[in-house]
Amino acid sequence: MSRWSSTWKQYKKHKYLFLLLSPVLIWYAVFAYSPMYGIQLAFKDFVYSKGIWGSPWVGFKHFDYLFTMSPDFWRIMRNTLLLSFYHILFGFPAPILLALLFNEIRIPLFKKISQTISYLPHFLSWVVIGGILITLLSPSTGVVNELIRLVGGEPIYFLGTEKYFRFTLVTSAIWKEIGWGTIIYLAALAGIDSQLYEAAVIDGANRWKQTLHITIPSILPVIAILLILRVGGILDAGFDQVLTLYSPAVYHVADILDTYVYRVGLQNFQFSLTTAVGLFKNVVGLALVLSTNYIVKKMGQEGIL
Structure with a gap:
């Protein structure tokens, strides 16, 4: 029997x-795969009257501009990587810690109310x-700065x-998503065999040792998979959040790849250049997913591939 017949x-x-x-x-075919024909814009000079297919090919012209001639690209790249690094360093462990606290x-x-909130x-x-x-962080009328004034500090x-x-950005992102991020970890915690804890209690292990030697190792496969996916999106530093909160006063530290694409692509109509940025992001993300998956598997975890 052929493989095709079996399938x-x-x-x-x-x-x-x-x-x-x-x-x-x-849904994936229509909204995720069919638009991929537009990737060719990264290698063309888009002309409205000629459309995507009729626009002239220019090879790696836009990538060359990004990496060698663009005055803002490397600053924007640095901002993106720094913000993503902070999100991973502080934001990734936060739902794990909260899930462990909920589990106790x-x-x-009280547990249901806390989770809902x-x-x-x-x-x-x-x-x-x-x-x-x-409203909360306003230097003149914000509650936070009123508290700072009460203790003798200057408004920020x-x-x-x-500087701030x-x-x-990082603290507000953690506050917004920390509860939602606990769902998968709580599901993983619910699947741990209770007999392991009973055996640990008989052996004299306290709650801390049970967490350290049973709980955390049991959810490590889930942590590894989510870490791989998070590292793969390292060039996605939170477009919605940054676009909503930043201003010209903080462009130097706040401008990221996604806001650059929005500003240059939609406001200045440089669609070919911004397609090149998007393709660059996707290639880097794929490389990071494969690299992280390889490292995780070498460390004894399952990975995603």
Whole structure:
């Protein structure tokens, strides 16, 4: 029996499952794969009257401009990498720690209320949260600066000062997504065999040792997979958040690749150049996913490939 015949039999056997999956496959085909024909814009000078197919090929002209002639590219690249590094360093462990804390709560009602409260910010758009932050952090009328004045300090313009802007971005992003990020970890914690904890108690292990030697090793595969995916998106530093909160006063430390693409591509109509930036991001992301997956597998975890 040929491999094709065997595969086709499997499709026929599970045809109703594939039927359920078809809306997702259609969505990906229409919105994720069909637009990929536009990647060729990165190697063309786009002319409206000629369209994508008729525009002249220019090879690596736009990439050459980005890497050698663009006065802003490397500063923007540095900002993107720094923000993503801070998000991974401080934001990635935060849901893990919160999930471990939720796992230790023994009062079901209090646990549910706490989880619900931590989830809520995720469902608010950055436009709404941006308005809240601007109000709370206002140097003249904001609650935070009023508290700073009460203890004898000087007001701080968190969203308009380069020194504090990245700190504000990272902490607000952690606050918004920390609760939502705990969902997968709580599911992984729920799947740990309770007999392991019972055996540990018999051996005299306290809660800290149980967490260190049972809980964390049991959820390491989940942590590894999510870390691979997060590192793969290292050039995505939070477009919605930055676009909502930044201003010309902090462009030097706040401008990232996505805001550069938005400003140059949509406002200045340089579609070929911004397509080149997007393709560059995707290639780097793929390389990082494969590299991180390789390292994780070498460390004994499953990985995603």
